[in-house]
Amino acid sequence: MKVTHLLTCLFLCLTSVVFAQDKPEVLAQKVADPWLALVDKGQYAESWQQASSAFKQQLTSDKWNEALVSVRTPIGKVTKRTLSSAQYTTSLPNAPAGEYVVLQYQSAFEKKNPATETVVMMKDADRQWRPVGYFIK
Template structure:
């Protein structure tokens, strides 16, 4: 369970060292396909599409259970708007690299005000999820 919390919380505790802070240089769609898998209940597919670091920290079964317990009760997404995008070269507890932290203001059927934080890594050559947190 500590590993699940680590993955979910990594997006929350950020080191303020950035290699660029200009969100206009970033792909506006980075991470959206991954979030849409979760929205559709494709939890195993979201695990398969995540970065190897993510998959090394928790099994698909643990990931699916966590999402069923946390995400599913919120209901369908009514609205999701990107709030911020920050790039980092260093995050706590993981190797230095290229990371993108996206935050979204999201409205769910059962929670009208939520902040989703999605942390992506580019270690594999393309942006892949390493952390997801809903506040």
């Protein structure tokens, strides 16, 4: 009886871990974190390439580069970043219906501490999660 109970508990624990990894918030963060690392390294053209089609339609690679240089250069390098919230939604203001995850990070930069970074991820036409927005407050 104890062995059966133990096996049942083990199965339930493993199942919950597998399903938690399939949550949109988890899947979107797995894409957002390496994308943020590109931005942190100043690889702005590469970060633009990995962004969603909607992002690219709104902003050229050159404009993205200019925006990041003007925002990130004055605040220096990131020194700390911790995910504080992840919210799945199917609607955002001024955005078409779709699947989105809004990720908020509590961050610190060399010359701006504290800061809140928001990365908005969307499920693109190919069903892959990609960045569609990035903001620092």
